[in-house]
Amino acid sequence: MISIEEFTKGLEVEFEDVEPGTLTPETNYKNIKGWSSMHALIIIAYVDSTCNIILSGADLKSAQTIRDLYNIVIEKIK
Amino acid sequence: MLILEQYGVRLIRIQELDIELVRSWRNQSNVSNFMEYKNQISTEEQKLWFKSINNKYNYYFIIEFENKKVGLINVKNYDPQLGFGEGGIFISDKDYINSFAAVFATLCLMNFMFTKLNICEISRIRILKNNERAIHYNKLLGYKLLPGQKEIENQLYELHINDFKTLGAKLNHAASVLNENNSELKYSGDVSDENIDAINKLLTP
Numbered sequence: 001m002i003s004i005e006e007f008t009k010g011l012e013v014e015f016e017d018v019e020p021g022t023l024t025p026e027t028n029y030k031n032i033k034g035w036s037s038m039h040a041l042i043i044i045a046y047v048d049s050t051c052n053i054i055l056s057g058a059d060l061k062s063a064q065t066i067r068d069l070y071n072i073v074i075e076k077i078k
Numbered sequence: 079m080l081i082l083e084q085y086g087v088r089l090i091r092i093q094e095l096d097i098e099l100v101r102s103w104r105n106q107s108n109v110s111n112f113m114e115y116k117n118q119i120s121t122e123e124q125k126l127w128f129k130s131i132n133n134k135y136n137y138y139f140i141i142e143f144e145n146k147k148v149g150l151i152n153v154k155n156y157d158p159q160l161g162f163g164e165g166g167i168f169i170s171d172k173d174y175i176n177s178f179a180a181v182f183a184t185l186c187l188m189n190f191m192f193t194k195l196n197i198c199e200i201s202r203i204r205i206l207k208n209n210e211r212a213i214h215y216n217k218l219l220g221y222k223l224l225p226g227q228k229e230i231e232n233q234l235y236e237l238h239i240n241d242f243k244t245l246g247a248k249l250n251h252a253a254s255v256l257n258e259n260n261s262e263l264k265y266s267g268d269v270s271d272e273n274i275d276a277i278n279k280l281l282t283p
Contacts, residue, residue, distance in 0.1 A: 017214055034214025037181040038249075042218060045252035054255050057178065 001077070002050060004070050011066060014046045015039065025067040047073055080267035080277065082139070082190050085182035085257045089139035089151060091267070096140055097128045100150060103170035112168070112209045114232045134274045139187070143179035146171065151183045153191060153201070158274065161199035163191065178256070184219065185253055188246060189263050192239050195276045201237045220245040 002010075004025050012023045018032060032039065044055050047069075053076045055069075063069045080091040092100060101124040103109055110116050119127075131138060131154065138152040149169035156163040167184060169175050191198040203221060205212045207230070220241035227233040254261035269278045 015218070017217055034211045035176075036211055036215045037176060037178045038215045038218045040178070041181050041249050041252045041256075044256065045248045048252060048255060049248075057256065 001074075004067060007050075007070050007073075008066050010050060011043065011046060014042050023066065025070065026065050028064050029066055029069070030064070043069070051077065053077060080137070080139075080270075080273065080281075081265065082186050083264040084186040084189065084261065085178070085253045086143065086260055087179060087182045087186055088142040089183060089186055090142060092128075092138045092140055092150075094128060094132075097124050099147065100124070100138075100140070103150065103168070106170060108172065109168050109170055112206055112212065114204070114206065132272060134272055134277075139183075141167075141169070141179055141183045143174060143177065143182070146174070148174040148177075148179050149183070151187055153187065153198075156198070156274070158197070161197060163198055163201055165201050165203045178253075180215070181249070182253060182257075185246065185250055186263065188242060189250065190265065192242055192246070194263060194265070195280070197274070197276050199239045201242075203235050203237075204232045205235060207231055207233050218245075219249070 008023050008025055008027075011029070012018050012020060015032065017034070023029075029035070029039070029043070040057075040060050043060065047053050047055050051073050053073050055072065059069075059072050063072055079093070082089040098121070101119055101121070104113070105118050135156045136152070136154045137156070138150060138154070140147050141149040141151055148171040149167065151167040153163040153165055165187075167180060169180050188201070191201070201221075203216060205216065216235055219237065221235040221237045224234045224236050265280060267281050269281050273281070
C-alpha cells in the first residue's frame with residue numbers, strides 16, 4: 001500500500017511545474033498555481049496507474065486536500 | 079460542416095451563422111484579457127476574420143459540452159509541407175472554466191490531428207507570458223517554450239508528436255475511464271473545398 005508521503009511526492013512529480021518539496025498532505029491541491037482540468041485528469045491517471053483505483057469527477061470535487069484524496073483512494077481499496 | 083466527438087464533447091466547425099456568437103465571447107473581458115489583440119471586435123472585423131479562416135488551412139470549432147456551447151478551439155495556419163499547425167482554445171462560459179470541457183476538447187482535437195489524420199507532427203501555441211494558467215495547462219500537455227522566447231510578451235511553445243504520444247496516452251487513458259461509453263473518437267461531415275484532402279478522404283462514404 002502506498003503511503004501518504006509517497007502519494008504526495010508522486011503527485012508532485014506528475015505536476016512537473018511544482019517546486020519539489022512544496023506539496024504536503026495538507027495542501028489544497030486546487031490552489032496549486034495554474035490549477036486546471038488538466039491537473040484533475042493527471043490526478044485520475046496517476047491514481048489509476050499507481051493504486052489501480054478510478055477516481056470520479058465527484059471524488060475530486062469533494063476532496064480539498066491531498067490527504068482527502070488519499071483517504072478516498074484508501075476507502076476504495078478496502 | 080465537420081463535427082468531431084469524443085469524451086462527451088462535440089467540436090463543431092464554425093460556420094458563418096456562428097460568428098456573432100464567437101464575437102460576443104471573444105469580446106468578453108475574461109477572454110480578451112488573455113489575447114494579444116484586446117480591442118473590441120466589430121461585426122465587420124469579424125466577417126473579415128471569418129473570410130480569412132474559412133479554408134482548408136484553418137479549423138475553428140465551437141466546443142459543445144453537456145449540450146451547451148461553452149468555448150472555441152482551433153488549429154490555424156496549418157502547413158501541409160511542414161506538418162505544422164497553431165493551436166488555441168478558450169472557454170467563454172465561466173461555469174465551465176474548471177470543468178473537463180477544455181481538456182476533453184483538447185484531447186479530441188489532438189487525437190484527430192495527430193493520430194487519426196496523422197498529418198501533423200508539430201503543434202505550436204502562443205501564450206501571453208502573464209497567462210500562468212494557460213502556461214501550466216499546456217506544459218502538462220507536453221508543450222515546451224521555444225528558445226529565445228523568455229523575454230517576449232506573446233511566447234511561442236511547441237509540442238512534438240512524440241511528446242504527445244507519451245503524455246497524451248496517459249491523459250487519454252484517464253479520459254477514457256471517466257467516459258467509458260463515449261471514449262471513441264467519432265467524426266462526421268461533408269466533403270468540402272474547405273477541408274484538406276486527408277479529411278475529405280475520411281468523410282467520403
